[in-house]
Every structure is written in structure tokens, then in C-alpha cells.
Amino acid sequence: GQSLEQPSEVTAVEGAIVQINCTYQTSGFYGLSWYQQHDGGAPTFLSYNGLDGLEETGRFSSFLSRSDSYGYLLLQELQMKDSASYFCAVEDDSNYQLIWGAGTKLIIKP
Amino acid sequence: DVKVTQSSRYLVKRTGEKVFLECVQDMDHENMFWYRQDPGLGLRLIYFSYDVKMKEKGDIPEGYSVSREKKERFSLILESASTNQTSMYLCASRGQGQTQYFGPGTRLLVL
Numbered sequence: 493g494q495s496l497e498q499p500s501e502v503t504a505v506e507g508a509i510v511q512i513n514c515t516y517q518t519s520g521f522y523g524l525s526w527y528q529q530h531d532g533g534a535p536t537f538l539s540y541n542g543l544d545g546l547e548e549t550g551r552f553s554s555f556l557s558r559s560d561s562y563g564y565l566l567l568q569e570l571q572m573k574d575s576a577s578y579f580c581a582v583e584d585d586s587n588y589q590l591i592w593g594a595g596t597k598l599i600i601k602p
Numbered sequence: 603d604v605k606v607t608q609s610s611r612y613l614v615k616r617t618g619e620k621v622f623l624e625c626v627q628d629m630d631h632e633n634m635f636w637y638r639q640d641p642g643l644g645l646r647l648i649y650f651s652y653d654v655k656m657k658e659k660g661d662i663p664e665g666y667s668v669s670r671e672k673k674e675r676f677s678l679i680l681e682s683a684s685t686n687q688t689s690m691y692l693c694a695s696r697g698q699g700q701t702q703y704f705g706p707g708t709r710l711l712v713l
Binding site: 500522523525527533534535536537540542579581583587588589590592593594595 | 633635642643644645646647650658660692700701702703704705706707
């Protein structure tokens with residue numbers, strides 16, 4: 493079956509850099525996505541890696557290595573508003589559906 | 603901007619009641635999804651639809667059904683609500699790209 497693993501919780505300090513890892517076991521997928529969800533809110537799209545390597549969008553970067561079955565989301569210059577849950581998801585190549593990790597709660601301390 | 607709306611933010615129902623959750627998107631997206639989200643379990647796919655009147659089971663379809671009579675509207679139906687269906691229900695839509703756009707969610711409590 494398909495599964496993704498990510499840490500349940502990560503704590504960091506405002507202004508610092510944090511990396512949230514995502515490891516997966518899938519038979520095949522098109523790409524790795526990251527979504528952000530604030531408490532009480534809906535998930536919103538952050539980034540997508542269709543190919544191996546690094547994708548950068550402002551303070552956020554995402555990385556994928558298919559050979560290592562591994563990806564990560566890197567958040568720089570952390571701000572209090574970045575406190576949220578972050579989900580990785582892979583797009584299954586058999587039915588185009590997203591398979592989701594359980595989410596990582598990012599706690600930012602001043 | 604894509605807008606996905608859900609009929610209710612909060613619902614309280616009794617065991618055995620029939621429950622309708624509605625979702626509407628305004629971007630002419632072909633694909634629509636219903637998830638439930640529970641603490642520590644992430645998002646689990648209940649049903650999805652890739653076209654009007656088309657539906658496919660997701661990972662946890664038991665106890666649910668769906669309806670898609672119009673492209674913009676995707677309804678989730680709990681035929682006979684049970685307490686283990688207490689959850690947050692999220693609707694999403696997707697066009698040609700890989701991004702899913704989510705509604706605000708419906709928090710359902712079944713007593």
C-alpha cells in the first residue's frame with residue numbers, strides 16, 4: 493500500500509529555519525505536494541515537486557529525492573504566523589488521487 | 603481566486619439521522635473530493651468525482667454516499683449517521699493542475 497510518514501510535531505524559534513521531512517512508500521506517483529493548515533482553517537497549497545530537486549517560493553522551499561523516497565519542506569525566517577500543521581501528499585499515478593501524510597504541527601516560540 | 607464553499611461550518615445531528623453536506627465550487631473544475639479529517643490521521647478520502655454523475659470510492663466510503671448532478675456541486679450523504687462519523691469534513695476541487703482547493707470544512711457532531 494501507499495503510506496507517508498512525517499513527524500507529528502516540530503518546535504522552532506521565531507526567525508530560525510526549520511525542515512519538515514516526509515518519507516514515503518508508494519508504488520508510483522507523479523509528484524509530492526505540501527499543504528499548510530492553520531487551526532480551524534482549510535488546507536492551502538504551498539508547493540509541488542514533480543521532479544527531483546529543490547523548488548523555492550519565497551521563504552518556503554521543498555525538495556524531492558525519488559531515489560531516497562524522501563522529501564522535505566524548508567521554512568526560513570520563521571514568523572509566528574507560520575504556526576500551523578503541514579501535510580505532505582503524493583499524487584498516485586494509478587488514479588491521480590492524493591495520498592496524505594498525517595501532518596506535522598509546527599510550533600513557533602518567540 | 604478559486605472559491606469552494608460548504609453548506610455549514612458546524613452541524614449537530616442525532617444517531618440515525620440522514621445528513622446532507624453540500625459543496626459548491628465556482629471554477630468549473632472537473633474533479634471534486636470529500637475527505638474527513640481526524641486528529642493524528644490526516645485527510646482520508648471518502649469519495650471523489652471526476653465528472654457530472656460520475657463517482658469513485660475513496661479509502662473509507664462505508665456509511666457514505668455522494669451525488670454530483672451539476673458540475674459545480676458535490677454532495678456527501680450520511681444515510682444513517684453514527685457517532686463514529688463525528689469528524690471534520692472537507693470538500694476540495696481540482697482543475698487540470700495538481701492543486702486541490704479546499705472549502706472551509708464542516709465540523710459534524712453526531713450525538
